[in-house]
Amino acid sequence: MKIFKNDVLVLEIDDYGILNKKEFYDKDDMENIKISEATTQSGFKKKSFIYEFMSSMRQKIDDPLGQRAKKRKELMKR
Secondary structure (H helix, E strand, O other), X not given: OOOOOOOEEEEEEOOOOOEEEEEEEOOOXXXXXXXXXXXXXXXXXXXXXXXXXXXXXXXXXXXXXXXXXXXXXXXXHO
16 A cells, blocks of 8 residues: 555644644655654543533433432332
8 A cells, every 4th residue: 555645734732722833744744753652641530520420411311300210229129
């Protein structure tokens, strides 16, 4: 397989979300670039407020009247 076009646009954004710098690289310029090995971590963990909030919203959407919880309690009593 031969690559005919491999253009890359690099955008640098500051902490406030404002574009600081943009650079355009074509296939020939790509040979001179060092690629960073750093990765971005996800913004929320399982025990965070956002995760718990989104989980409760998902439960309310799936079972708005709470019928599943009532049935589970009845089965546990038996």
